[in-house]
Amino acid sequence: MPQHLTTGLGKAALLLLFAFLPGQRAAAHPAHAKPVNYPFVVGFERFHSSQDDDAYLAEGGMILLNELNCVACHAPPAALADTLTGVVATDLTGVATRLDPIRLEIFIRNPRFLKRDSTMPSLFAGPDRDLDEVLALKQYLANLTYEVPDYPVGEIESGRNLYHRIGCVACHAPEPGYRPAGLPDNAVIEMTGLASVPMNLADLYDLRTLTHFLLHPNEHRPSGRMPDFQLTEKEATDLAAYLKAGPDLTLPDDLSGALDPDGAFARDPALVEQGRALFATKNCTACHLVPGSEGKTGPPRARPLLELETGGSGGCFSQRPVGGAVPFYGLDEVQKRAIRAALVRLAEKSPPEGAARIDWRMKLLNCYACHGRDGIGGAETSREVYFGFANEQAKLLGRRGHLPPDLDGIGGRLTPAWLARALHGAPEGRKEEAVRPYLAAPMPIYRREMVDPLRELLLEVDDPTDAAGAAADLPGNGAAGEAIFHGKGECVRCHDAGTVRSTEWPGIDLTLSPLRLRRSYFEEIVRAPSWRHPGALEDPAGLSREELADLWAWLESLAGE
Secondary structure, three states, X not given: OOHHHHOOOOHHHHHHHOOOOOOOOOOOOHHHOOOOOOOOOHHHHHHOOOOOOHHHHHHHHHHHHHHOOHHHOOOOOHHHOOOOOOOOOOEOOOHHHHOOHHHHHHHHHOHHHOOOOOOOOEOOOOOOOOHHHHHHHHHHHOOOOOOOOOOOOOOHHHHHHHHOOEOHHHOOXXXXXXXXXXXXXXXXXXXXXXXXXXXXXXXXXXXXXXXXXXXXXHHHOOOOOOOEOOOOHHHHHHHHHHHOOXXXXXXXXXXXXXXXXXXXXXXXXXXXXXXXXXXXXXXXHHOOEOOOOOOOOOOOOOOOHHHOOOOOOOHHHOOOOOOOOOOEOOOOHHHHHHHHHHHHOHHHOOOOOOHHHHHHHHHHHOHXXXXXXXXXXXXXXXXXXXXOEOOHHHHHHHHHHOOOOOOOOHHHHEOHHHHHHHHHOOOOOOOOOOOOOOEOOOOOEOOHHHHHHHHHHHHHHOOOOOOOOOOOOOXXXXXXXXXXXXXXXXXXXOOOEOOEOOOOOOOOOOOOHHHHEOHHHHHHHHHOHHHHOOOOOOOOOOOOHHHHHHHHHXXXXXXXX
16 A cells, blocks of 8 residues: 555544545534534634625625635735735644644645545645655654643543533534533523534544643634633643543444554655755645744735636636645535625725724634624524533523623723733733633633734724713722722622622622723713613612712722732
């Protein structure tokens, strides 16, 4: 058998390679959920794939042009250069620590052998593929290793409960038949209607590298499409143990004798250098980071988007690999139609403005999986049950007690510094305090360069105008403010502040309010909470301007920054 298919081939890789051949049944474990058979782009899938209107479908085509990284090879119009920025694909630093040689080879030949939903195209799936080039690239990538620490083995059941509690199911599939703890016996769990982001890493990585990925996803996936949930080591090891606990998939009998699972892999320095050169000439650096690179490199090498044919079925629209320099994506018919519709309208397309720019960014980052804004998005109803309550008392708050908040006007509600902190994480050396201690799902953090454009847009579009009569210019008396918190304002009924604990309801912790909230917004929600948040549980506090200033002064003394 050719070395290309036997070198370093392990039994686990063989099981995976044939896991989804016709006739093979996907297991119930979420890591083995049956994938879609086309490149999965969640922003398109949720909001545009079912649309029949060509104009709206074209908006989805714009998402595909970006998320499939078409713009890495085909330059967008200058007017859309800041919109169609493309994505930074998986950082390949240490890729050989995460993937064994046979998985590397299969990814190079055709990523869809391992990930049918992959957004990575194949340059070697065509009839003219050069297997010597495949081998050289494999040799180069197999040389990219790094040190990964050892981690303790986690607890499967703890990982199962955590997976179905902290928001993983906002994007990924739940385990069929799983019932979250505390769910009433008569509660019916609906099947998820939206497609889920497949979890192929559970099969591709071993326990150690999967744990490391869960602890440091932004290092592996700089695009932010899998953000950092700031897991503890215990949480990461438990999740990894659960994700690796799915039942084995069986290699068909008629193939078990055709492949050698014990073939050895020998590194060849000459091939490593040949592969390094090929990595550049094949334009892999247009998408991927490798050691020594500072970002995606190289100009687009194909015709600009405006010069592409939209009526044919060749090139990247081909149904089967055509070879040459044409990548094969395996697009489905809806995706092809959407991309064509986008290309047809591209010359007249203007960059999105205002709220539309925010909507664009939130779709790319899949913020809508958890958060709603302006009536769009939020957790799918059938997935809400997989956002847990942090404690029993949190259930008093109903849906607010376990679902991430809407982001309507968020750039005018939070201070610029806190908005950055919410997206990037707390400053180095500081522990991130729980503002909503009743939520089990944490707010993930992103690489600064990935979310700063969204942060700037939120501040620009939601820029607040201070309400008339705001007390921002009034000094306050902290001692009087503490008395108001406990007395006239009745804040202590629902809110913690400093060492003070609420007496009745588990509301937002107010300790860091002066750091978090713009003062005008704070006064607005204290005076009339339901005006900004319909259905708010709070009653108007009935405080004067001077009393609001006193309350703010006391909270400032608690914030400590």
